Amino acid sequence: MARAILATPTVESLRSNNARSRRIVDKIATAALWGAASTIVLMLILFVVYLFVQGYSAISWHFLTGYPSAANAGGGVGPEIFNSFYILFLTLCFTLPIAVLAGVFIQEYAGPGRFRDMVEFSAESLATVPSIVMGLFGLIVFVQLFHWHFTALGGALTLTLLNLPAMMRVTQQALASVPQTYREASMGLGATKWQTVLRAILPSAIGPLTTGVVLVSGRIFGETAALIFTAGASVSYGASAYDFNPFHTAETLAVHLYSTHREALVPDADQIANGSALVLLVMVLVFNVVARVLGRQLTVRLTGKA
Protein backbone atom coordinates (compact mmCIF):
# COMPACT_ATOMS: atom_id res chain seq x y z
CA MET A 1 0.00 0.00 0.00
CA ALA A 2 2.70 2.45 1.04
CA ARG A 3 4.73 1.56 -2.01
CA ALA A 4 1.79 2.17 -4.27
CA ILE A 5 1.19 5.60 -2.78
CA LEU A 6 4.82 6.52 -3.36
CA ALA A 7 4.72 5.20 -6.90
CA THR A 8 1.52 6.81 -8.13
CA PRO A 9 0.18 9.21 -5.56
CA THR A 10 -2.47 10.81 -7.76
CA VAL A 11 -4.07 7.60 -8.98
CA GLU A 12 -4.06 6.21 -5.46
CA SER A 13 -5.83 9.28 -4.11
CA LEU A 14 -8.58 8.69 -6.67
CA ARG A 15 -9.07 5.24 -5.28
CA SER A 16 -9.23 6.30 -1.64
CA ASN A 17 -11.63 4.90 0.95
CA ASN A 18 -13.53 8.12 0.61
CA ALA A 19 -14.69 7.04 -2.84
CA ARG A 20 -15.93 3.72 -1.52
CA SER A 21 -17.93 5.27 1.29
CA ARG A 22 -19.41 7.72 -1.14
CA ARG A 23 -20.45 4.86 -3.39
CA ILE A 24 -22.19 3.21 -0.46
CA VAL A 25 -24.01 6.42 0.46
CA ASP A 26 -25.04 6.72 -3.17
CA LYS A 27 -26.47 3.21 -3.15
CA ILE A 28 -28.36 3.82 0.10
CA ALA A 29 -29.80 7.05 -1.30
CA THR A 30 -30.92 5.29 -4.48
CA ALA A 31 -32.57 2.55 -2.44
CA ALA A 32 -34.32 5.09 -0.22
CA LEU A 33 -35.67 7.03 -3.19
CA TRP A 34 -36.83 3.85 -4.88
CA GLY A 35 -38.43 2.67 -1.65
CA ALA A 36 -40.31 5.92 -1.12
CA ALA A 37 -41.68 5.84 -4.66
CA SER A 38 -42.68 2.18 -4.33
CA THR A 39 -44.47 2.88 -1.05
CA ILE A 40 -46.92 5.09 -2.89
CA VAL A 41 -47.72 2.38 -5.43
CA LEU A 42 -47.95 -0.24 -2.68
CA MET A 43 -50.32 1.90 -0.64
CA LEU A 44 -52.64 2.34 -3.60
CA ILE A 45 -52.64 -1.41 -4.27
CA LEU A 46 -53.28 -2.25 -0.62
CA PHE A 47 -56.06 0.30 -0.45
CA VAL A 48 -57.79 -0.94 -3.59
CA VAL A 49 -57.46 -4.59 -2.57
CA TYR A 50 -58.86 -3.83 0.89
CA LEU A 51 -61.88 -2.00 -0.51
CA PHE A 52 -62.49 -4.80 -3.01
CA VAL A 53 -62.40 -7.51 -0.36
CA GLN A 54 -64.67 -5.50 1.92
CA GLY A 55 -67.09 -4.24 -0.65
CA TYR A 56 -67.45 -6.63 -3.55
CA SER A 57 -70.09 -8.84 -1.87
CA ALA A 58 -72.37 -5.81 -1.61
CA ILE A 59 -72.26 -5.10 -5.32
CA SER A 60 -75.23 -6.21 -7.40
CA TRP A 61 -77.32 -4.77 -10.19
CA HIS A 62 -79.97 -3.93 -7.66
CA PHE A 63 -77.42 -2.19 -5.43
CA LEU A 64 -76.11 -0.09 -8.32
CA THR A 65 -79.52 1.01 -9.61
CA GLY A 66 -81.99 0.74 -6.73
CA TYR A 67 -83.21 3.34 -4.27
CA PRO A 68 -81.69 3.51 -0.81
CA SER A 69 -83.84 2.05 1.94
CA ALA A 70 -84.81 3.88 5.10
CA ALA A 71 -85.18 0.98 7.51
CA ASN A 72 -84.93 -2.38 5.74
CA ALA A 73 -81.92 -4.27 4.46
CA GLY A 74 -81.14 -4.36 0.71
CA GLY A 75 -81.10 -0.66 -0.17
CA GLY A 76 -79.26 0.56 -3.29
CA VAL A 77 -77.29 3.60 -4.33
CA GLY A 78 -78.68 4.28 -7.82
CA PRO A 79 -79.75 7.89 -7.26
CA GLU A 80 -76.52 8.63 -5.36
CA ILE A 81 -74.38 7.51 -8.31
CA PHE A 82 -76.43 9.67 -10.62
CA ASN A 83 -76.31 12.64 -8.23
CA SER A 84 -72.54 12.40 -7.91
CA PHE A 85 -72.17 12.78 -11.67
CA TYR A 86 -74.91 15.38 -11.92
CA ILE A 87 -73.40 17.62 -9.24
CA LEU A 88 -69.96 17.15 -10.77
CA PHE A 89 -71.38 18.23 -14.12
CA LEU A 90 -73.15 21.27 -12.68
CA THR A 91 -70.07 22.27 -10.70
CA LEU A 92 -67.80 22.06 -13.75
CA CYS A 93 -70.31 24.13 -15.74
CA PHE A 94 -69.82 26.98 -13.27
CA THR A 95 -66.18 26.40 -12.34
CA LEU A 96 -64.53 25.92 -15.73
CA PRO A 97 -65.56 29.13 -17.51
CA ILE A 98 -64.93 31.38 -14.52
CA ALA A 99 -61.66 29.74 -13.47
CA VAL A 100 -60.22 29.47 -16.98
CA LEU A 101 -61.11 33.05 -17.89
CA ALA A 102 -59.72 34.33 -14.57
CA GLY A 103 -56.57 32.27 -15.07
CA VAL A 104 -56.12 33.63 -18.60
CA PHE A 105 -56.60 37.16 -17.30
CA ILE A 106 -54.02 36.78 -14.53
CA GLN A 107 -51.46 35.00 -16.70
CA GLU A 108 -51.85 36.74 -20.06
CA TYR A 109 -53.50 40.10 -19.55
CA ALA A 110 -52.95 41.55 -16.10
CA GLY A 111 -49.66 43.29 -15.66
CA PRO A 112 -48.31 43.47 -12.14
CA GLY A 113 -50.58 45.75 -10.17
CA ARG A 114 -53.20 46.16 -7.52
CA PHE A 115 -56.06 44.40 -9.29
CA ARG A 116 -54.00 41.32 -10.06
CA ASP A 117 -52.75 41.21 -6.47
CA MET A 118 -56.36 41.45 -5.30
CA VAL A 119 -57.49 38.55 -7.52
CA GLU A 120 -54.58 36.37 -6.40
CA PHE A 121 -55.10 37.25 -2.75
CA SER A 122 -58.80 36.41 -3.02
CA ALA A 123 -58.03 33.10 -4.70
CA GLU A 124 -55.50 32.15 -2.05
CA SER A 125 -57.90 33.08 0.74
CA LEU A 126 -60.71 31.08 -0.85
CA ALA A 127 -58.35 28.13 -1.24
CA THR A 128 -57.64 28.01 2.49
CA VAL A 129 -61.30 27.94 3.57
CA PRO A 130 -62.08 24.48 4.99
CA SER A 131 -64.80 22.70 3.07
CA ILE A 132 -67.06 22.38 6.11
CA VAL A 133 -66.99 26.17 6.53
CA MET A 134 -67.84 26.54 2.86
CA GLY A 135 -70.69 24.10 3.48
CA LEU A 136 -72.05 26.24 6.30
CA PHE A 137 -71.77 29.31 4.05
CA GLY A 138 -73.78 27.43 1.41
CA LEU A 139 -76.32 26.50 4.07
CA ILE A 140 -76.80 30.11 5.12
CA VAL A 141 -76.93 31.54 1.59
CA PHE A 142 -78.51 28.97 -0.71
CA VAL A 143 -80.57 26.94 1.73
CA GLN A 144 -81.80 29.61 4.13
CA LEU A 145 -81.41 33.03 2.51
CA PHE A 146 -82.60 31.92 -0.95
CA HIS A 147 -85.11 29.42 0.54
CA TRP A 148 -83.94 26.73 -1.89
CA HIS A 149 -83.65 24.11 0.87
CA PHE A 150 -81.31 21.24 0.08
CA THR A 151 -80.68 21.29 -3.68
CA ALA A 152 -78.27 19.93 -6.25
CA LEU A 153 -77.77 23.50 -7.49
CA GLY A 154 -76.92 24.81 -4.02
CA GLY A 155 -74.42 21.97 -3.61
CA ALA A 156 -72.87 22.64 -7.00
CA LEU A 157 -72.51 26.37 -6.32
CA THR A 158 -70.87 25.64 -2.97
CA LEU A 159 -68.44 23.27 -4.66
CA THR A 160 -67.77 25.91 -7.29
CA LEU A 161 -66.64 28.34 -4.60
CA LEU A 162 -64.52 25.60 -3.10
CA ASN A 163 -62.77 24.63 -6.33
CA LEU A 164 -62.46 27.93 -8.21
CA PRO A 165 -59.06 28.80 -6.75
CA ALA A 166 -57.52 25.41 -7.54
CA MET A 167 -58.86 25.44 -11.09
CA MET A 168 -57.65 28.98 -11.61
CA ARG A 169 -54.20 28.03 -10.35
CA VAL A 170 -54.17 25.00 -12.67
CA THR A 171 -55.07 27.24 -15.63
CA GLN A 172 -52.32 29.70 -14.74
CA GLN A 173 -49.74 26.95 -14.55
CA ALA A 174 -50.93 25.35 -17.77
CA LEU A 175 -50.63 28.69 -19.57
CA ALA A 176 -47.25 29.38 -18.02
CA SER A 177 -46.02 26.09 -19.51
CA VAL A 178 -46.74 27.33 -23.05
CA PRO A 179 -43.50 28.61 -24.60
CA GLN A 180 -43.24 32.36 -25.09
CA THR A 181 -42.30 31.69 -28.74
CA TYR A 182 -45.90 30.63 -29.54
CA ARG A 183 -47.14 34.01 -28.36
CA GLU A 184 -44.50 35.80 -30.43
CA ALA A 185 -45.27 33.69 -33.49
CA SER A 186 -48.97 34.38 -33.23
CA MET A 187 -48.65 38.10 -32.56
CA GLY A 188 -46.00 38.29 -35.29
CA LEU A 189 -48.61 37.01 -37.76
CA GLY A 190 -50.92 39.83 -36.84
CA ALA A 191 -53.15 38.02 -34.37
CA THR A 192 -54.84 39.98 -31.61
CA LYS A 193 -54.23 39.02 -28.03
CA TRP A 194 -57.55 37.23 -27.72
CA GLN A 195 -56.96 35.30 -30.98
CA THR A 196 -53.56 34.33 -29.67
CA VAL A 197 -55.06 33.04 -26.42
CA LEU A 198 -57.87 31.21 -28.15
CA ARG A 199 -56.03 29.66 -31.09
CA ALA A 200 -52.43 29.29 -30.03
CA ILE A 201 -52.11 29.27 -26.25
CA LEU A 202 -55.15 27.40 -24.95
CA PRO A 203 -54.86 24.54 -27.52
CA SER A 204 -51.19 24.14 -26.61
CA ALA A 205 -52.10 23.99 -22.92
CA ILE A 206 -54.83 21.39 -23.35
CA GLY A 207 -52.75 18.58 -21.83
CA PRO A 208 -52.02 20.17 -18.45
CA LEU A 209 -55.51 21.70 -18.46
CA THR A 210 -57.14 18.28 -18.81
CA THR A 211 -54.99 16.91 -16.02
CA GLY A 212 -56.10 19.82 -13.87
CA VAL A 213 -59.76 19.23 -14.62
CA VAL A 214 -59.35 15.56 -13.68
CA LEU A 215 -57.73 16.40 -10.36
CA VAL A 216 -60.38 18.98 -9.50
CA SER A 217 -63.12 16.58 -10.60
CA GLY A 218 -61.74 13.93 -8.28
CA ARG A 219 -62.02 16.36 -5.40
CA ILE A 220 -65.57 17.33 -6.35
CA PHE A 221 -66.53 13.68 -6.65
CA GLY A 222 -65.26 12.82 -3.19
CA GLU A 223 -66.34 16.02 -1.43
CA THR A 224 -68.60 15.40 1.54
CA ALA A 225 -68.49 18.14 4.16
CA ALA A 226 -69.50 20.94 1.80
CA LEU A 227 -72.48 18.95 0.51
CA ILE A 228 -74.13 17.60 3.66
CA PHE A 229 -75.77 20.95 4.45
CA THR A 230 -76.28 22.14 0.89
CA ALA A 231 -77.28 19.24 -1.38
CA GLY A 232 -78.56 17.24 1.56
CA ALA A 233 -78.25 13.70 2.85
CA SER A 234 -81.29 12.22 1.20
CA VAL A 235 -82.45 11.59 -2.34
CA SER A 236 -85.65 12.72 -3.98
CA TYR A 237 -88.11 9.91 -4.67
CA GLY A 238 -89.41 10.85 -8.07
CA ALA A 239 -90.52 8.91 -11.10
CA SER A 240 -86.97 7.76 -11.76
CA ALA A 241 -83.71 7.44 -9.88
CA TYR A 242 -82.32 10.05 -12.25
CA ASP A 243 -83.64 13.39 -11.14
CA PHE A 244 -82.42 16.24 -13.33
CA ASN A 245 -84.25 18.95 -11.42
CA PRO A 246 -81.45 21.06 -9.91
CA PHE A 247 -83.82 22.30 -7.21
CA HIS A 248 -84.36 18.84 -5.74
CA THR A 249 -82.33 17.42 -2.90
CA ALA A 250 -79.44 15.32 -4.18
CA GLU A 251 -77.35 13.13 -1.91
CA THR A 252 -74.09 12.06 -3.54
CA LEU A 253 -72.31 8.78 -3.07
CA ALA A 254 -69.68 10.29 -0.79
CA VAL A 255 -72.35 11.87 1.42
CA HIS A 256 -74.26 8.57 1.41
CA LEU A 257 -71.15 6.78 2.58
CA TYR A 258 -70.87 9.22 5.44
CA SER A 259 -74.52 9.20 6.42
CA THR A 260 -74.96 5.42 6.36
CA HIS A 261 -71.98 5.08 8.66
CA ARG A 262 -73.21 7.85 10.88
CA GLU A 263 -76.93 7.57 11.29
CA ALA A 264 -78.39 4.75 9.26
CA LEU A 265 -81.20 2.62 10.72
CA VAL A 266 -80.80 -0.18 8.18
CA PRO A 267 -79.34 -3.45 9.52
CA ASP A 268 -76.89 -3.80 6.59
CA ALA A 269 -75.38 -0.31 6.97
CA ASP A 270 -71.79 -1.58 7.10
CA GLN A 271 -72.18 -3.54 3.93
CA ILE A 272 -73.83 -0.65 2.13
CA ALA A 273 -71.05 1.68 3.26
CA ASN A 274 -68.38 -0.76 2.05
CA GLY A 275 -70.16 -1.21 -1.26
CA SER A 276 -70.54 2.56 -1.66
CA ALA A 277 -66.85 3.08 -0.94
CA LEU A 278 -65.92 0.54 -3.60
CA VAL A 279 -68.25 2.08 -6.18
CA LEU A 280 -66.91 5.53 -5.37
CA LEU A 281 -63.34 4.36 -5.82
CA VAL A 282 -64.02 2.55 -9.07
CA MET A 283 -65.90 5.53 -10.46
CA VAL A 284 -63.05 7.88 -9.62
CA LEU A 285 -60.52 5.51 -11.22
CA VAL A 286 -62.63 5.04 -14.35
CA PHE A 287 -63.21 8.76 -14.55
CA ASN A 288 -59.48 9.31 -14.31
CA VAL A 289 -58.68 6.91 -17.13
CA VAL A 290 -61.43 8.20 -19.40
CA ALA A 291 -60.40 11.80 -18.85
CA ARG A 292 -56.78 10.99 -19.62
CA VAL A 293 -57.66 9.18 -22.85
CA LEU A 294 -59.92 12.07 -23.79
CA GLY A 295 -57.17 14.55 -23.02
CA ARG A 296 -54.72 12.66 -25.21
CA GLN A 297 -57.19 12.53 -28.10
CA LEU A 298 -57.90 16.23 -27.75
CA THR A 299 -54.16 16.90 -27.80
CA VAL A 300 -53.79 14.85 -30.97
CA ARG A 301 -56.69 16.63 -32.62
CA LEU A 302 -55.59 20.10 -31.64
CA THR A 303 -51.86 19.69 -32.12
CA GLY A 304 -51.64 17.07 -34.86
CA LYS A 305 -49.12 15.21 -32.70
CA ALA A 306 -49.55 11.46 -33.16
Next chain:
Amino acid sequence: MMVETPETRSPSLRSKMKIDDLNVYYGAFHAIKRANLDVPDRRVMALIGPSGCGKSTFIRALNRMHDLTPGARVTGTVTLDGNDIYAQGVDPVTVRHRIGMVFQRPNPFPKSIFENVVYGPKIHGEHNGKRLQEICEKSLHAAALWDEVKDRLNRSALDLSGGQQQRLCIARVLAVEPEVILMDEPASALDPIATSKIEDLIGELKKDYTVVIVTHSMQQAARISDFTTFFLLGDLIEVGTTSDIFTRPTDKRTEDYITGRYG
Protein backbone atom coordinates in the same frame (compact mmCIF):
# COMPACT_ATOMS: atom_id res chain seq x y z
CA MET B 1 -24.13 61.44 -32.50
CA MET B 2 -25.99 59.71 -35.30
CA VAL B 3 -26.76 62.71 -37.40
CA GLU B 4 -28.08 62.01 -40.82
CA THR B 5 -25.00 61.61 -42.98
CA PRO B 6 -24.63 60.03 -46.40
CA GLU B 7 -23.20 56.91 -44.78
CA THR B 8 -26.29 56.20 -42.70
CA ARG B 9 -28.65 56.48 -45.64
CA SER B 10 -28.74 53.68 -48.14
CA PRO B 11 -28.39 54.61 -51.79
CA SER B 12 -30.95 55.82 -54.18
CA LEU B 13 -33.54 53.02 -54.41
CA ARG B 14 -37.15 53.52 -53.41
CA SER B 15 -37.40 53.11 -49.64
CA LYS B 16 -39.94 50.68 -48.26
CA MET B 17 -39.31 51.66 -44.66
CA LYS B 18 -37.68 54.72 -43.15
CA ILE B 19 -36.42 54.74 -39.60
CA ASP B 20 -35.78 58.13 -38.02
CA ASP B 21 -34.28 58.91 -34.62
CA LEU B 22 -35.20 55.51 -33.28
CA ASN B 23 -34.50 54.93 -29.60
CA VAL B 24 -35.30 51.76 -27.69
CA TYR B 25 -35.05 51.55 -23.91
CA TYR B 26 -35.36 48.56 -21.61
CA GLY B 27 -36.20 50.29 -18.36
CA ALA B 28 -33.26 52.62 -17.81
CA PHE B 29 -31.04 50.84 -20.35
CA HIS B 30 -30.68 52.71 -23.63
CA ALA B 31 -30.47 49.81 -26.09
CA ILE B 32 -30.74 51.63 -29.42
CA LYS B 33 -29.49 55.17 -29.71
CA ARG B 34 -30.98 57.51 -32.33
CA ALA B 35 -30.79 55.14 -35.27
CA ASN B 36 -31.59 56.28 -38.81
CA LEU B 37 -31.99 53.91 -41.69
CA ASP B 38 -33.72 53.55 -45.04
CA VAL B 39 -34.78 50.06 -46.03
CA PRO B 40 -34.87 49.72 -49.82
CA ASP B 41 -37.83 48.05 -51.47
CA ARG B 42 -37.43 44.42 -52.58
CA ARG B 43 -33.85 44.09 -51.48
CA VAL B 44 -32.17 42.19 -48.68
CA MET B 45 -30.86 44.35 -45.87
CA ALA B 46 -28.52 42.62 -43.43
CA LEU B 47 -27.97 43.86 -39.89
CA ILE B 48 -24.62 42.78 -38.47
CA GLY B 49 -22.61 43.48 -35.33
CA PRO B 50 -21.20 41.72 -32.28
CA SER B 51 -23.50 40.05 -29.72
CA GLY B 52 -25.40 42.55 -27.64
CA CYS B 53 -24.98 45.38 -30.16
CA GLY B 54 -28.73 45.86 -30.46
CA LYS B 55 -29.40 44.40 -33.91
CA SER B 56 -32.17 42.10 -32.60
CA THR B 57 -33.60 44.93 -30.52
CA PHE B 58 -33.58 47.11 -33.63
CA ILE B 59 -35.35 44.62 -35.89
CA ARG B 60 -38.03 43.95 -33.28
CA ALA B 61 -38.80 47.67 -33.28
CA LEU B 62 -39.68 47.46 -36.97
CA ASN B 63 -42.97 45.61 -36.43
CA ARG B 64 -43.73 46.73 -32.90
CA MET B 65 -42.80 43.47 -31.21
CA HIS B 66 -41.50 45.54 -28.28
CA ASP B 67 -45.14 46.28 -27.45
CA LEU B 68 -45.15 42.76 -25.99
CA THR B 69 -42.07 43.27 -23.81
CA PRO B 70 -42.87 44.74 -20.39
CA GLY B 71 -40.59 47.65 -19.64
CA ALA B 72 -39.54 48.28 -23.26
CA ARG B 73 -40.06 51.77 -24.67
CA VAL B 74 -39.61 53.01 -28.24
CA THR B 75 -39.31 56.61 -29.46
CA GLY B 76 -38.77 58.04 -32.92
CA THR B 77 -40.56 57.18 -36.13
CA VAL B 78 -40.66 54.08 -38.29
CA THR B 79 -42.57 54.50 -41.51
CA LEU B 80 -43.87 51.91 -43.91
CA ASP B 81 -44.59 53.46 -47.31
CA GLY B 82 -44.57 56.83 -45.60
CA ASN B 83 -46.95 55.96 -42.75
CA ASP B 84 -45.59 55.99 -39.21
CA ILE B 85 -46.28 52.61 -37.61
CA TYR B 86 -45.89 54.14 -34.14
CA ALA B 87 -48.37 56.97 -34.81
CA GLN B 88 -51.35 57.40 -32.54
CA GLY B 89 -54.24 55.19 -33.52
CA VAL B 90 -52.19 52.72 -35.55
CA ASP B 91 -53.13 49.16 -34.66
CA PRO B 92 -49.99 47.06 -34.03
CA VAL B 93 -51.99 44.05 -35.24
CA THR B 94 -52.30 45.61 -38.71
CA VAL B 95 -48.63 46.56 -38.66
CA ARG B 96 -47.59 42.96 -37.97
CA HIS B 97 -49.92 41.78 -40.72
CA ARG B 98 -47.96 43.86 -43.24
CA ILE B 99 -44.54 43.35 -41.67
CA GLY B 100 -44.02 39.68 -40.85
CA MET B 101 -41.34 38.19 -38.66
CA VAL B 102 -39.30 34.97 -38.64
CA PHE B 103 -37.60 34.22 -35.37
CA GLN B 104 -34.23 32.88 -34.32
CA ARG B 105 -35.45 29.45 -33.31
CA PRO B 106 -38.07 27.77 -35.48
CA ASN B 107 -41.31 28.17 -33.55
CA PRO B 108 -44.07 26.24 -35.31
CA PHE B 109 -47.26 25.78 -33.32
CA PRO B 110 -47.91 22.27 -32.01
CA LYS B 111 -50.44 21.81 -34.79
CA SER B 112 -50.42 20.11 -38.16
CA ILE B 113 -48.33 21.50 -41.01
CA PHE B 114 -51.49 22.68 -42.75
CA GLU B 115 -52.86 24.39 -39.64
CA ASN B 116 -49.55 26.17 -39.13
CA VAL B 117 -49.55 27.66 -42.61
CA VAL B 118 -53.18 28.77 -42.56
CA TYR B 119 -53.02 30.13 -39.00
CA GLY B 120 -52.51 33.68 -40.27
CA PRO B 121 -55.14 33.63 -43.05
CA LYS B 122 -57.64 32.13 -40.59
CA ILE B 123 -57.17 34.83 -37.96
CA HIS B 124 -57.56 37.39 -40.70
CA GLY B 125 -60.94 35.94 -41.57
CA GLU B 126 -60.35 33.44 -44.39
CA HIS B 127 -62.45 30.36 -43.68
CA ASN B 128 -63.10 28.98 -47.15
CA GLY B 129 -61.53 25.51 -47.07
CA LYS B 130 -60.61 25.46 -50.76
CA ARG B 131 -59.08 28.90 -50.57
CA LEU B 132 -57.07 27.91 -47.47
CA GLN B 133 -55.71 24.88 -49.29
CA GLU B 134 -54.60 27.06 -52.17
CA ILE B 135 -52.89 29.47 -49.81
CA CYS B 136 -51.21 26.57 -48.04
CA GLU B 137 -49.84 25.07 -51.23
CA LYS B 138 -48.72 28.40 -52.63
CA SER B 139 -46.97 29.42 -49.42
CA LEU B 140 -45.23 26.08 -49.02
CA HIS B 141 -44.06 26.29 -52.64
CA ALA B 142 -42.72 29.78 -52.06
CA ALA B 143 -40.89 28.55 -48.98
CA ALA B 144 -39.38 25.64 -50.95
CA LEU B 145 -40.99 23.10 -48.64
CA TRP B 146 -43.94 21.80 -50.66
CA ASP B 147 -42.23 18.79 -52.22
CA GLU B 148 -41.01 17.58 -48.85
CA VAL B 149 -44.33 17.83 -47.01
CA LYS B 150 -47.11 17.61 -49.60
CA ASP B 151 -48.00 14.05 -48.57
CA ARG B 152 -48.18 14.75 -44.87
CA LEU B 153 -49.87 18.10 -44.44
CA ASN B 154 -51.91 16.74 -41.56
CA ARG B 155 -48.92 15.52 -39.59
CA SER B 156 -47.58 17.51 -36.69
CA ALA B 157 -45.22 20.31 -37.61
CA LEU B 158 -43.10 19.26 -34.66
CA ASP B 159 -42.11 16.06 -36.53
CA LEU B 160 -40.22 18.12 -39.12
CA SER B 161 -36.48 18.71 -38.93
CA GLY B 162 -35.22 22.06 -37.66
CA GLY B 163 -34.53 23.36 -41.15
CA GLN B 164 -37.94 22.26 -42.40
CA GLN B 165 -39.56 23.86 -39.36
CA GLN B 166 -37.87 27.15 -40.13
CA ARG B 167 -39.02 27.03 -43.76
CA LEU B 168 -42.50 26.22 -42.46
CA CYS B 169 -42.32 29.34 -40.29
CA ILE B 170 -41.37 31.32 -43.38
CA ALA B 171 -44.30 29.77 -45.28
CA ARG B 172 -46.53 30.73 -42.35
CA VAL B 173 -45.40 34.34 -42.66
CA LEU B 174 -45.80 34.30 -46.48
CA ALA B 175 -49.37 33.04 -46.09
CA VAL B 176 -50.50 36.38 -44.64
CA GLU B 177 -48.96 38.14 -47.65
CA PRO B 178 -46.82 40.70 -45.85
CA GLU B 179 -44.82 43.35 -47.68
CA VAL B 180 -41.76 43.21 -45.45
CA ILE B 181 -40.26 40.10 -43.85
CA LEU B 182 -38.06 40.56 -40.80
CA MET B 183 -35.75 37.68 -39.94
CA ASP B 184 -33.94 37.51 -36.64
CA GLU B 185 -30.97 35.15 -37.17
CA PRO B 186 -33.23 32.63 -38.93
CA ALA B 187 -30.44 30.12 -39.56
CA SER B 188 -28.51 30.32 -36.32
CA ALA B 189 -30.05 27.13 -34.95
CA LEU B 190 -29.63 25.18 -38.20
CA ASP B 191 -26.96 22.96 -39.74
CA PRO B 192 -25.03 24.10 -42.85
CA ILE B 193 -27.26 22.31 -45.38
CA ALA B 194 -30.46 23.68 -43.86
CA THR B 195 -28.80 27.07 -43.66
CA SER B 196 -27.95 27.09 -47.34
CA LYS B 197 -31.55 26.21 -48.21
CA ILE B 198 -32.77 29.16 -46.16
CA GLU B 199 -30.23 31.41 -47.86
CA ASP B 200 -31.33 30.28 -51.33
CA LEU B 201 -34.89 30.94 -50.27
CA ILE B 202 -34.07 34.47 -49.15
CA GLY B 203 -32.59 35.10 -52.61
CA GLU B 204 -35.95 34.08 -54.11
CA LEU B 205 -38.02 36.06 -51.62
CA LYS B 206 -36.47 39.41 -52.48
CA LYS B 207 -38.15 39.31 -55.87
CA ASP B 208 -41.47 39.94 -54.15
CA TYR B 209 -40.65 41.05 -50.63
CA THR B 210 -38.47 43.46 -48.74
CA VAL B 211 -36.27 41.44 -46.42
CA VAL B 212 -34.46 42.64 -43.32
CA ILE B 213 -32.26 40.00 -41.73
CA VAL B 214 -30.21 39.98 -38.55
CA THR B 215 -27.22 37.70 -38.81
CA HIS B 216 -24.23 37.02 -36.62
CA SER B 217 -22.37 35.59 -39.63
CA MET B 218 -20.57 38.09 -41.81
CA GLN B 219 -20.16 35.45 -44.51
CA GLN B 220 -23.93 35.01 -44.55
CA ALA B 221 -24.46 38.76 -44.83
CA ALA B 222 -21.96 38.85 -47.69
CA ARG B 223 -23.66 35.94 -49.47
CA ILE B 224 -27.27 37.00 -49.30
CA SER B 225 -27.65 40.73 -48.77
CA ASP B 226 -27.66 43.73 -51.06
CA PHE B 227 -27.14 46.19 -48.21
CA THR B 228 -25.50 45.84 -44.85
CA THR B 229 -25.89 47.85 -41.68
CA PHE B 230 -23.35 47.64 -38.87
CA PHE B 231 -24.34 48.09 -35.22
CA LEU B 232 -22.07 48.48 -32.23
CA LEU B 233 -23.14 48.99 -28.60
CA GLY B 234 -26.55 50.32 -29.55
CA ASP B 235 -25.24 52.70 -32.20
CA LEU B 236 -25.98 52.30 -35.88
CA ILE B 237 -22.45 52.88 -37.15
CA GLU B 238 -22.64 52.53 -40.89
CA VAL B 239 -24.82 51.40 -43.74
CA GLY B 240 -23.96 50.80 -47.36
CA THR B 241 -24.10 48.32 -50.17
CA THR B 242 -22.82 45.01 -48.94
CA SER B 243 -19.81 45.11 -51.23
CA ASP B 244 -18.88 48.58 -49.98
CA ILE B 245 -19.22 47.64 -46.33
CA PHE B 246 -17.07 44.56 -46.75
CA THR B 247 -14.43 46.08 -49.01
CA ARG B 248 -14.40 49.84 -48.32
CA PRO B 249 -15.94 50.56 -44.92
CA THR B 250 -15.75 54.24 -44.10
CA ASP B 251 -15.82 53.90 -40.34
CA LYS B 252 -12.80 52.59 -38.45
CA ARG B 253 -15.06 50.53 -36.15
CA THR B 254 -16.76 48.82 -39.07
CA GLU B 255 -13.39 47.95 -40.50
CA ASP B 256 -12.21 46.58 -37.15
CA TYR B 257 -15.28 44.34 -36.95
CA ILE B 258 -15.11 43.18 -40.56
CA THR B 259 -11.46 42.29 -40.18
CA GLY B 260 -12.17 40.34 -37.03
CA ARG B 261 -10.93 42.65 -34.29
CA TYR B 262 -14.25 42.40 -32.38
CA GLY B 263 -15.85 39.17 -31.08
